[in-house]
């Protein structure tokens with residue numbers, strides 16, 4: 001995979017899967033714009049990426065859930081590089097709730113980040129991707145199509161994201177722009193600890209529980225998700241568009257959602 005003539009924007013690059021995506025694409029020669037809210041974490045990722053092949057890395061500290069944040073990300077990227085080849089909409093947040101505990105604040109936070117922010121940033125950058133005949137990779141979740149109790153707005157937001165992928169893949173295909181989704185299953189990142197406040201040993205125990213419901217018998221690591229993101233973003237995937245690709249160790253086949261696992265532990 002060669003990204004040496006490509007400018008790639010990765011949201012949520014300050015942690016977890018986005019960090020792994022940025023680091024992998026740096027190894028494959030990409031020029032990067034990395035986005036996150038935690039400036040210190042983002043700086044460390046950017047420095048590591050610069051150190052790989054000496055390519056330029058733009059750090060954008062911005063909140064994707066706000067209109068100003070999306071405008072800042074799009075403007076800074078185009079000003080710095082004058083082009084965009086790949087947009088990776090990876091940033092996302094979860095929430096532990098169900099309809100009996102539902103609060104509109106949680107719904108709005110989740111949808112503003114996972115759906116509205118993606119919609120807005122994509123809208124702002126599609127003209128650049130049309131110019132380069134580039135592509136978009138959305139990072140969704142198996143929660144989009146697995147039913148489970150305990151992550152209602154999150155699952156709904158990822159279902160919306162999957163349909164966003166299909167709709168814009170159809171719209172942009174005649175313009176030479178591909179759009180795909182990678183759907184991680186349970187993946188070792190900071191995601192669940194942010195949601196639950198688990199300490200390391202509680203998190204390890206949660207991961208062991210989760211692994212028992214996964215056909216491959218283990219959770220994914222962020223590098224495994226990053227490799228599939230890179231594969232579909234790569235020009236070699238030139239006929240792949242509108243695809244929703246699970247990277248979940250077979251979790252969706254087994255039919256036990258990780259939120260079910262989380263809900264059991266909530267009781």
Ligand SMILES: NC(=O)c1ccc[n+]([C@@H]2O[C@H](COP(=O)([O-])OP(=O)(O)OC[C@H]3O[C@@H](n4cnc5c(N)ncnc54)[C@H](OP(=O)(O)O)[C@@H]3O)[C@@H](O)[C@H]2O)c1
Pocket residue numbers: 011012013014015016017018035036037038039041062063064065090091092093094113139140141142183184185186187188189190191192194
């Ligand atoms: N981990 C899993 O098991 C799993 C499973 C399925 C799907 N996913 C999806 O994978 C994607 C990445 O998750 P992860 O596991 O890597 O989670 P993570 O470790 O919690 O990282 C989330 C990243 O998104 C960024 N982010 C969140 N809200 C943002 C906002 N409003 N504006 C800008 N950046 C924002 C965070 O930035 P800061 O830290 O700088 O705030 C961080 O870089 C998400 O879309 C998630 O839904 C994860």
